[in-house]
Amino acid sequence: MxxxxxxxxxxxxxxxxxxxxxxxxxxxxxxxxxxxxxxxxxxxxxxxxxxxxxxxxxxxxxxxxxxxTWSTALTKALFAWLLFFGIAYGVRTAGHLGVDILVKLTPRPVQRVLGILACLACLIYAALITVGSYDWVRVLYTAGIGAEDLDHFGIKQWHIGLIVPFGFTMVLLRFAEIFVRILQNRQTGLGLADEAHDVLKLTEHEEQK
Known part of the structure; x- marks a missing residue:
């Protein structure tokens, strides 16, 4: 595995x-x-x-x-794939910014409870978007509408939109992994990026030089 x-x-x-x-x-x-x-x-x-x-x-x-003329449409489609594919990657690598200064002021058990609640909220949101986007792509597939400026290459709108349910399915799995780790006491929060902490570490490293 x-x-x-x-x-x-x-x-x-x-x-x-x-x-x-x-x-x-x-x-x-x-x-x-x-x-x-x-x-x-x-x-x-x-x-x-x-x-x-x-x-x-x-x-x-x-x-x-x-x-x-198709280059602009292709670039937009690639950017959409990059965006929705990158959301799950950001969850895995702690690339999303976290606003948790108040949470960190609470005791560790409270942080764990808040982490569970936040993770559940993220799971529910990702599940709703996954189901809703799947229905949306299914409608596009049935309609068979060609993608703007890319239809002559055989690319349909549902080909581009397919990344939305796929991307949020990956987000759902990533948050499920985080939820399990929180329950196992392997982490307390969502594992989001902390810019302030990173700046402090960078400052300490520069001072040591």
Whole structure:
């Protein structure tokens, strides 16, 4: 079981890196193409002997740029996948910010009780979103509506929306793991990020240098 968890953790990190790289690459290529064709038009205007040659290159790049109208829609879809996939990853890695200054002022048993209540609230919320988004994706699947600017690639709206129930299912599982750890006294809260604590540690480390 631990091996499968490690494999999934690696997959999470690799998939998030892939989404970020794909978003960056698509945006970079689109921006370059939209600014590169003017360079060849300018060269064609300056160099009379190569006017037709450089103009042809400029026309070719301009056609490529105009044909990439799908790039914005694809970037939005990739960002949506990154967002909903990253929510569960943030829960696992304590990446979400916590506002628990008052909770930490209470005794440890009280912190544990508050942690259980907070975790139950998160579980209920994640379960509601999972069920609701599943029904939403089922409606999109039945309708068969194509995704904006991506329909000619065979991509439907339900393909993009599928990440919502999947992502919140993962969130549900992550909070279930936290709930079990709290019941086992292995932690007291949700394990959220503490910026103030991180700043203090960083300051102490700098002073030691």
């Amino acid at each position: 631990s091996t499968l968890l490690r494999i999934w953790a690696r997959f999470e990190e690799g998939f998030i890196a892939f989404l970020l790289a794909a978003m960056t690459l698509v945006t970079f290529v689109y921006v370059v193409l939209n600014n590169l064709y003017t360079l060849f038009y300018d060269i064609a205007d300056l160099w009379e002997g190569g006017n037709e040659f450089f103009s042809a290159i400029g026309d070719f790049i301009l056609d490529l740029a105009q044909s990439m």
